[in-house]
Amino acid sequence: MTDFLTDQQHAGQPTPAPGGEDFLVVENLSVQFPTHDGLVKAVNDLSYSVKMGETLGIVGESGSGKSVSSMAVLGLHDIKRSRLTGSIRVDGKEIIGASEQTLRKIRGNEVAMIFQDPLTALHPFYSVGAQIGEAYRIHHDVSKSKARAKAIEMLDRVGIPQAKSRVDDYPHQFSGGMRQRAMIAMALVNDPKLIIADEPTTALDVTVQAQILDLLQELQRDFRSAIIIITHDLGVVAEMADEVLVMYAGRAVEQGPTRELLTHPEMPYTWGLLSSMPDVTASTDARLVPIPGNPPSLLNPPTGCPFHPRCPHVDKVPGDLCRTELPEFLPGQRGTHHLKRCHLVNPDDIYATEVLPEIAPDLVELTLADNADVAHGDGMHGER
Amino acid sequence: MAGFIIRRVISSFLVVVLTSMFVFALFFLGPSNPAGPVCEASGKCTAERLALIEEQMGLNESVVTQYGAFAKGIFVDRTITIGSEYECDAPCLGISYGTRGQVTDELLEKYPATLSIAIGGAMIYLTLGVLLGVLAARWRGTAADRLLVGGSLLVSSVPYYLFALLAWIFLTLQWSIFPATGYTPLTENPGAWFAGLLLPWVVIGVTFSTQYARFTRGSMVETLGEDYIRTATAKGVKSNKVVFKHGLRAAIVPIVTIFGLDFAALLAGTVFTERIFNINGVGWWALNSIQSPQDFPVITATVLVSAVLVVVANLLVDVIYSFLDPRVRMS
Incomplete structure (x- = not known):
């Protein structure tokens, strides 16, 4: 299944010029919609940043808050029907609470958006x-x-x-x-500095998808803009992103550099996403393992870790911790660049011994060796 | 596009022909005898006299022959005998039993009044209704929206004739806010034309605007939820322009359809309006013609004209539609 991972390991990706200023900074963003049934908490306490020339991939299922959070960057939520807290700064300018006039100058100019379905997103007349x-x-x-x-x-x-x-x-x-x-x-x-692409290839044929992604990469090189690509397709992320943010139930649950995150995921939800991705070149031993259940209700999210009702590894955490306490978003075993929101103590071992053999048996050895390296203190995280 | 219009014109023409046949059959084959009123109008109606009049009017001929004569009259002059002989110039729609004048002449004489009422009223209700609907959609859920929707329901639940009558009694008779109503031809005295029609226009405009406000609101609410509206906002388009340019451009299309048919109905005669405001138009004329003694040629003519108007309005709506929606234009 993990064809793209090995590809990247060989080819490597052009990394953006380091040391750039953050163009977009999102801090503790929460987006809530009051409805007749109660308060929908679409995005909770989300923080991330994007530099010029860099591509951030935001991954998650429908309803994970990935589109809602990025629409907030352009102030596209009706202020009468939504509650936004936290901070979103575009090139230093605060978006939350900004006037229509300020927003208008940013929209389509500094920050532009590409929507999922161009047939409905373009005016028919x-x-x-x-x-x-x-x-x-x-x-x-x-x-x-x-x-x-x-x-x-x-x-x-x-x-x-x-x-x-x-x-x-x-x-x-x-x-x-x-x-x-x-x-x-x-x-x-308008030569925007940041492009937010909300599932830009979801409505397209596979062959066209690749062309569009190529085009976006090419244009990014020419225009040197930052890109946020929102998708549920890890293949797209592997192709495009420098950094990946995985969202679940309106929260960031894992974040790290693309290759690091895709080869050593530490959060069972990310494992689930990887396991449910088909790959034509995979060996026939590889299984397609769907994540059981449905995304949680945002009206009434589960207590503790929002993923616990669907998580097959709950019993590996001592006590009732998964059900009672929301894990903090902290660096795991692999270094400060790789954050996760999970109570599991040894996720890397569980991934290598329990998840990988099912979905990509051919990669087990490689990953175990990597894990051993990290245990000896010279892991991959020094790379960035 | 041209092919589309030609096809539609041909089918419209067929509809008009079929309607004329239907109307003709309805009135000349119906239970009452058209010769009756003519006979009664000229003194004592004996059985012999009635038979003679029937003979003269050609009522003993087959229906096909009678319809043929009627249809032919539309293209060539004919002579019609009703008691005595009357010349009827093409396009001939018959001779009125009541006035013994040519129906076509009377139609042309009365039509400008109805046309004036319809056009003025429609301009007001379309503008007012669409504007209110757009504003209600834009501020949907707010007090202003609820007031508008509630108010429009209230106005449209009052029967039109009652509303018109009360408006006339209070606004013209009692308080003299509006000038006395009536029809003066535009060519004769534009000022008097305007003054006499002002109240009918306002009454039609206000009552009809409520339903247009509701149609427009519904269409706009739907449109404003579309992805391309979000795209426009995301481009940095001003919110007024998002609503009135991007939103209304799409939301107006179904409104045009409704308007076309409504307007045709208005043109076919505004019976209450003409009666209440004392305007001698097609509506009043049609109303009089069905009262005893019935004036069959006038009834036939008014129904036929209505049918033509509805068909033409439909045709126009289709043509306008294809200009409004590029997706229709191409296919």
């Missing part, structure tokens, strides 16, 4: 060119014809053939992949 041109004219004082020229240039840039004649087409005249390219063109038209 305006031409693609008009929509891209509009995004440009909001933040640039130019004529309509200049904006149109810019739209053509952007469509061309994202690989739409005959951009000049396609600019006046409507979204329904584009194929799924082309629509997402147009969406990306619209997001990039």
Whole structure:
């Protein structure tokens, strides 16, 4: 199953220029929605940061709070229907409680968003060119014809053939992949410093997915922007992200550099995500193990660790700790760069001896050896 | 696109022809005898006189022949005998039994009044209703929204004629806020035309606007929940522009459909409005024609005109729709 892991281990990933300032800082963010049935706690005490040129992958199931938290970055929640606490700073500017005017200057300009389904996210009654041109004219004082020229240039840039004649087409005249390219063109038209891509490939064919991811990487190199990619697909994360944040029930449950996190996950929920990912090149011994149960209700989350009702390893934690106490988000055995929210004392051993043999028997030896290295004090964490 | 319009025009034409046949059959094959009123109008109606009038009016011919004569009259002049002979110029819709004038002439004479009422009223209710609906959708859930929805329910639960009558009694008679109502042709005196129609316009505008406010609100609430509205906000579009440009552009499409049909109904005659506000239009004319003695040519003409208007409105709605929604345009 873990084809991409080994690939990366050989190829390595271009790491972003180190030492950059954090462009986006999210601190103790909570997002709650009062409803008739009670308070929906969509995001709880979430903190993360993204530097220029860096890509952060936020992973989780539907309802884990990954989209809600990133929409908060653009202030897209209706303040009348939501409660936001904590702090979100874009290039030093506070977003929470900011005026519409401040938000408008950031939206689409400094921070742009790419949405999941370009068919519904693009206006059906305006031409693609008009929509891209509009995004440009909001933040640039130019004529309509200049904006149109810019739209053509952007469509061309994202690989739409005959951009000049396609600019006046409507979204329904584009194929799924082309629509997402147009969406990306619209997001990039103002040269944003941060792009939030909310499941940008979920609605697309697999072959088109790869093209879109390639395009995003290429554009990131050119525009040097930071990217947050929200997905439930660990394959996408492995391909794109420098850093991964795993969310569950509105909380961060594991965070670390991509390769580290994917090869040595320390939280049973991450194991579950890895186990439920099919891989065409895996040996036939590898099993696909789904996570039992459903994501928890955000109205009435489970006590203690929110994952405990679905966690197969609860009995390995002494006492009733998983049911009574929320684990803190702390570095595990592998160093300060790798945080996890779990009571398990020896997750690396459990992963190597109980989880890996089921899902990727071929990797057990390698991982055990790695674990031994860490135990001797010269682990991989020195790398970053 | 052109093919689409041509197909629709042909089918609309067929509908009109079928309606004219239906109307004709309904009134000339119905239980009452069209010759009756004519006979009675000219003094004592003996059986012989009735038979003679029936003969003259061609009522003894087959239905097909009668319809043929009627249809032919639409294209060429004909002579109609009702007691004595009357010239009927094409397009001939018959001779009124009551006035013995050409129905077509009377229709053209009365139509401007109805048209004036309908256009003025529609402009008010469309503007007012859509605006209120958009605002209610934008502030949905707030006190302003509830007031608007509640108020619109209240207004639309009052029968229209009662509302119109009360408005006339109080606003014109009692308090003289509005000028006396009536119809003066626009070409004769634009000021008097406007003054006489002001209250009917306002009454139609206010009553109809409530349902348009509700339609628009519903359509807008749905549209504002769409992903592309979030996209517009995320681009940095001002919230007013998000609502009125991105939102209304999509939400207006179903409203246009409803409006087309409503407006056709309004054009076909505003019976209460004309009666209450003392305006001699098509509605009043139709109302009089079905009162005893019945004026069959007038009934036929008014029903036929209504049918044509509804069909034309439908056609126009389809054409406008295809301009509003690019997805329809292409297919």
